[in-house]
Amino acid sequence: MSDATSPGPDRKAQIDAFARRHRFKWWEALPWLLAIGAFFIFEPYRALGAQIFATVLFALSLDLIMGYAGILTLGHSAFFGVGAYVCGVLSVHGMGDPLLGLLAAALGAALVGFASGAIVLRTSGLTLLMQTLVVAALLQELANKAHSITGGSDGLLGMKITPVLGVFRFDLFGTTAYVYSLAVLFIGWLVARNIVESPFGRSLTGIRENVNRMHAIGAPVDRRKLIVYTISAAMAGVAGALIAQTTSLVGLDSLGIERSGDLLIMLIIGGPGKLYGAFIGAPLYMIARDRFSEINPVYWYFWIGLFMVFIVVFARGGVLGMIERWRERGRR
Amino acid sequence: MSGLALETRALSKAFGALAVSQDINFKLEAGARHALIGPNGAGKTTFVNLVTGVFAPTSGRIFLGDEDVTTMPQARRVKRGLVRTFQISALFRKLTVLENVTLTISEREGVANDLFRPAGARRALIEEAYSLLEPLGLAAEALRPVSELAYGRQRMVEIAMALALKPKVLLLDEPAAGVPTTESATLVDMIEKLPKDIAVLFIEHDMELVFRVAKRITVLVQGAVLVEGTPAQIAGDPRVREVYLGERKHT
Numbered sequence: 001m002s003d004a005t006s007p008g009p010d011r012k013a014q015i016d017a018f019a020r021r022h023r024f025k026w027w028e029a030l031p032w033l034l035a036i037g038a039f040f041i042f043e044p045y046r047a048l049g050a051q052i053f054a055t056v057l058f059a060l061s062l063d064l065i066m067g068y069a070g071i072l073t074l075g076h077s078a079f080f081g082v083g084a085y086v087c088g089v090l091s092v093h094g095m096g097d098p099l100l101g102l103l104a105a106a107l108g109a110a111l112v113g114f115a116s117g118a119i120v121l122r123t124s125g126l127t128l129l130m131q132t133l134v135v136a137a138l139l140q141e142l143a144n145k146a147h148s149i150t151g152g153s154d155g156l157l158g159m160k161i162t163p164v165l166g167v168f169r170f171d172l173f174g175t176t177a178y179v180y181s182l183a184v185l186f187i188g189w190l191v192a193r194n195i196v197e198s199p200f201g202r203s204l205t206g207i208r209e210n211v212n213r214m215h216a217i218g219a220p221v222d223r224r225k226l227i228v229y230t231i232s233a234a235m236a237g238v239a240g241a242l243i244a245q246t247t248s249l250v251g252l253d254s255l256g257i258e259r260s261g262d263l264l265i266m267l268i269i270g271g272p273g274k275l276y277g278a279f280i281g282a283p284l285y286m287i288a289r290d291r292f293s294e295i296n297p298v299y300w301y302f303w304i305g306l307f308m309v310f311i312v313v314f315a316r317g318g319v320l321g322m323i324e325r326w327r328e329r330g331r332r
Numbered sequence: 333m334s335g336l337a338l339e340t341r342a343l344s345k346a347f348g349a350l351a352v353s354q355d356i357n358f359k360l361e362a363g364a365r366h367a368l369i370g371p372n373g374a375g376k377t378t379f380v381n382l383v384t385g386v387f388a389p390t391s392g393r394i395f396l397g398d399e400d401v402t403t404m405p406q407a408r409r410v411k412r413g414l415v416r417t418f419q420i421s422a423l424f425r426k427l428t429v430l431e432n433v434t435l436t437i438s439e440r441e442g443v444a445n446d447l448f449r450p451a452g453a454r455r456a457l458i459e460e461a462y463s464l465l466e467p468l469g470l471a472a473e474a475l476r477p478v479s480e481l482a483y484g485r486q487r488m489v490e491i492a493m494a495l496a497l498k499p500k501v502l503l504l505d506e507p508a509a510g511v512p513t514t515e516s517a518t519l520v521d522m523i524e525k526l527p528k529d530i531a532v533l534f535i536e537h538d539m540e541l542v543f544r545v546a547k548r549i550t551v552l553v554q555g556a557v558l559v560e561g562t563p564a565q566i567a568g569d570p571r572v573r574e575v576y577l578g579e580r581k582h583t
Contacts, residue, residue: 014474015462018430019452199451203444206435209424216422217439217497218410227447 022197031279047174052286053181054242057188059266059278061235067273069228070208074260075132078139079109081255083237088156088250096162098245105241106234113233121225140255155251177246271320280319337362337501337531343392352378354556364531367546375555376535380503384416385409413500421486425479429489433461436496464492484511504534508541
């Protein structure tokens with residue numbers, strides 16, 4: 001407490017430190033450097049890499065609403081699935097341009113996010129959790145029944161994705177998919193980062209920390225939540241479309257709540273509310289799944305479960321939470 | 333009606349058969365330093381909750397300046413300058429002190445809807461927030477999470493946030509509760525230094541603070557106004573001595 005009474009803390013230095021938090025730090029380049037390095041080092045795994053990038057984008061979209069705004073959801077796959085189906089169905093009908101597909105997926109998912117959000121965001125906690133789950137289940141059943149459009153439980157057949165920008169064909173080795181997904185993730189990250197650092201993004205953390213106080217200082221809490229929910233849905237839709245385009249597959253599982261659950265686990269492993277949890281959790285989870293399922297194709301979930309127990313008991317706040325605690329201990 | 337910042341007329345509130353506020357006629361002059369005192373359970377906090385709109389009154393009217401705000405929602409009363417602090421701190425605990433105040437100013441200015449420019453680019457808002465912290469002695473802790481602060485310091489953050497909303501009428505619900513005596517001087521100093529155009533009503537158990545700061549005092553007993561007057565009148569009033577000053581309680 002001695003610093004509380006010491007005279008004249010440096011006003012300018014403190015305000016500078018506070019006002020410059022949004023500036024780029026050196027370590028923020030790490031994910032991108034690693035991704036570029038992996039392109040050359042792990043050549044046979046480029047297809048997996050592309051899927052990881054799309055999943056990171058998906059987890060990033062969840063972080064916006066869950067990590068920042070504190071909106072709990074188990075139905076985020078709804079938007080992923082809508083994005084995947086929108087771009088898949090378009091491509092079946094001769095509109096296979098990848099970028100057009102992404103745009104349509106974003107719009108479609110945003111629309112569903114806005115409409116469902118306007119209803120479910122009135123609640124919170126467990127009720128909200130149930131309602132988001134219901135939205136995903138409803139959409140999945142809808143996709144199942146609309147067999148003529150979606151292919152139902154057989155999956156969508158006959159997707160034809162044209163080359164990116166009319167030049168880069170999606171190849172068997174996943175080279176195009178890798179670069180394309182990475183580029184889209186990069187843009188998604190820029191958007192998410194900008195939102196998080198904006199006054200709007202800061203107000204989301206206020207909603208997460210103490211929603212009653214936000215009401216008391218006159219914030220339009222419901223509107224803010226709906227806006228970020230819609231943006232997050234659009235981003236999840238793009239992630240769904242990315243995976244659909246790079247694998248040429250869309251099935252009912254893309255809307256399934258199992259995907260939402262996996263996503264939640266990824267974010268918790270990485271650390272929610274810190275923007276980079278998605279970049280750690282999604283690759284860790286997907287690489288672990290890839291390895292574990294090779295060892296034992298049936299029981300690999302057991303190892304994931306064990307890993308989760310470890311995280312919850314020993315590493316609150318995920319990997320990033322752990323790193324933060326180490327750094328703080330180092331400072332003291 | 334000019335000259336009055338806040339007025340209640342025959343304000344009553346009952347929870348079922350329990351009358352917690354009875355026929356309260358209360359006037360807060362513009363620029364007032366007015367204390368509301370009374371024994372525990374006298375209905376002081378209920379009165380604040382009625383005035384700010386947390387509870388709807390059973391009967392009676394509330395005026396903010398010339399305007400009847402009896403049915404106006406809480407957030408709109410805040411926008412008109414009716415601001416309160418809480419008896420138990422209600423802060424953004426994991427966020428830094430400066431962030432708590434900056435968030436509040438962002439809402440007041442309506443910039444919190446901006447998704448594009450970084451928050452740090454609005455330096456004027458941050459400067460203003462910091463300037464609110466300095467006189468409260470919070471500058472050294474500006475960049476620490478609120479949860480790491482001692483309770484008394486958190487009370488100061490609470491007051492900084494209330495001031496950040498630029499109140500016309502400021503209701504302080506037990507500002508000194510939990511503030512150690514070493515810091516209560518800062519608190520008294522701060523209340524005395526509040527801009528003259530803010531009308532301040534404070535609920536307080538610390539009689540030293542009440543008699544130092546208040547120009548007028550209202551005594552509430554069992555939900556009704558017992559007496560109102562200057563500190564000298566209150567101190568000399570035998571009824572007040574009987575019900576209240578005899579049993580000095582710090583809670």
